[in-house]
Amino acid sequence: MKKIGIIGGGASGLAAAITAAKQKDTEVYILEHKEQAGKKLLSTGNGRCNLTNEKMDSSFFRSSEIKCVEAVLEQFGYEDAIHFFEELGLMMRKRNGYIYPRCEQAAVVRELLVREAERLGVKIYTGVHVTEVFPGRKGFKISAGQETFSADRVILACGGCAAKVLGSDGSGYRIAKSLGHSLVPVVPALVQLKIGDNPLKAAAGVRTEASVSAYVDGNNVASDTGELQITDYGISGIPVFQISRYIGKALYKKQKAKAAIDFLPSMEEAEFAKYLMKRLPGREEMKAADFLAGIFNSKLTGCLLSLSGIFTKRRAWELKEEDIWRFTRQCKHTVLSIQDTRGFDNAQVCAGGVSLQEIDWRTMESCYVKGLYITGELLDADGMCGGYNLQWAWASGALAGRAAGNL
Numbered sequence: 001m002k003k004i005g006i007i008g009g010g011a012s013g014l015a016a017a018i019t020a021a022k023q024k025d026t027e028v029y030i031l032e033h034k035e036q037a038g039k040k041l042l043s044t045g046n047g048r049c050n051l052t053n054e055k056m057d058s059s060f061f062r063s064s065e066i067k068c069v070e071a072v073l074e075q076f077g078y079e080d081a082i083h084f085f086e087e088l089g090l091m092m093r094k095r096n097g098y099i100y101p102r103c104e105q106a107a108v109v110r111e112l113l114v115r116e117a118e119r120l121g122v123k124i125y126t127g128v129h130v131t132e133v134f135p136g137r138k139g140f141k142i143s144a145g146q147e148t149f150s151a152d153r154v155i156l157a158c159g160g161c162a163a164k165v166l167g168s169d170g171s172g173y174r175i176a177k178s179l180g181h182s183l184v185p186v187v188p189a190l191v192q193l194k195i196g197d198n199p200l201k202a203a204a205g206v207r208t209e210a211s212v213s214a215y216v217d218g219n220n221v222a223s224d225t226g227e228l229q230i231t232d233y234g235i236s237g238i239p240v241f242q243i244s245r246y247i248g249k250a251l252y253k254k255q256k257a258k259a260a261i262d263f264l265p266s267m268e269e270a271e272f273a274k275y276l277m278k279r280l281p282g283r284e285e286m287k288a289a290d291f292l293a294g295i296f297n298s299k300l301t302g303c304l305l306s307l308s309g310i311f312t313k314r315r316a317w318e319l320k321e322e323d324i325w326r327f328t329r330q331c332k333h334t335v336l337s338i339q340d341t342r343g344f345d346n347a348q349v350c351a352g353g354v355s356l357q358e359i360d361w362r363t364m365e366s367c368y369v370k371g372l373y374i375t376g377e378l379l380d381a382d383g384m385c386g387g388y389n390l391q392w393a394w395a396s397g398a399l400a401g402r403a404a405g406n407l
């Protein structure tokens, strides 16, 4: 009988437990410090759990070792994730390639995972906070306060340090380091951005279609288009989340980070300027803000006019061609200086983590400690919004569970 101890009962820990428990002669247990396993899953996808994505390859991930991510996804890809959940009895639905449970309840995903683990005989100990792991000649000792557990194999599935309130408090990094692993610097990702002296503050609450680009030391490093949310502290929404890991990395390196917003991605600058000049006849007596009504949310129009130095109450006929060009330029390229991200507590994931150079991508086994496997967000791989981070958790968890149970 092989005893497999899994530290952390989140997405990757549960996938690892189920896969390991299906192998012959295994005794599997999970040590989870929260009051229940899979607590974070309940909050995923706004309570609906976006569990994977039909468009699945390494281009949706970032890592210092992207080849390793590719190799993991080749062994456990989109089809494997679907099959894994179908076996649990989950019916799924697709929206633009994003996969959700058909019932749209993240709680059901958690319940099916926990139920399957228990059906296979996995013991889940909750309220157990692991502090240290000691490898020895006869297997591992796992220290959790007054209690000590033993195991032949250990799967470290503690997550990163994003959204600490949901369980992942960064203790996995400490344990991995104590076992000889090194970390690629960890920064918050899929997170909102704080703008110093926010010039869009008067438009807080506005949601609008926009393209958002990240600039680091003057170079465009990433862009995304989607629904931008303007807030009192800065900017949020999916396109901001998608570029945030680059900003996080830049700020960590003390580089200058800016976000440039295109509030009208569907139109070229010259086309928009021509359109405005064409709509002027008949509207000359209108105030500038009224002349522009119907294009953007009125609060945003006010901000854009003031940023381009045009008084909102100026009459439209007073606007010179150069004013129109300045305004269109502002709409297409509003540059904001990023002060900070909203930090790990507000982030959905972490970028960085245990270096994949130190992991055997076929099994997720540590290259330093035989019998130790590391999975999920703890590793240096982060996905974009769209089910990619959970796919990484299922994939790395399943590979580790399979290998640990097979030895």
Ligand SMILES: Cc1cc2nc3c(=O)[nH]c(=O)nc-3n(C[C@H](O)[C@H](O)[C@H](O)COP(=O)(O)OP(=O)(O)OC[C@H]3O[C@@H](n4cnc5c(N)ncnc54)[C@H](O)[C@@H]3O)c2cc1C
Residues within 6 Å of the ligand: 007, 008, 009, 010, 011, 012, 013, 031, 032, 033, 034, 037, 038, 039, 040, 041, 043, 044, 045, 046, 049, 050, 051, 052, 128, 129, 130, 131, 157, 158, 159, 160, 162, 163, 166, 167, 168, 169, 170, 171, 172, 347, 348, 349, 375, 376, 377, 378, 386, 387, 388, 389, 390, 391, 393
């Ligand atoms: C609000 C929110 C929404 C998200 N939505 C999505 C989504 O829709 N789609 C998607 O793909 N991704 C989403 N993610 C990201 C995704 O949830 C994570 O990437 C994924 O859960 C990581 O899996 P994991 O197993 O590595 O870590 P986790 O799921 O964080 O699990 C780690 C577990 O280990 C436990 N633990 C940690 N340290 C210890 C210790 N020392 N002792 C004992 N137990 C410990 C924790 O309590 C936790 O249960 C979201 C994240 C957040 C925060």
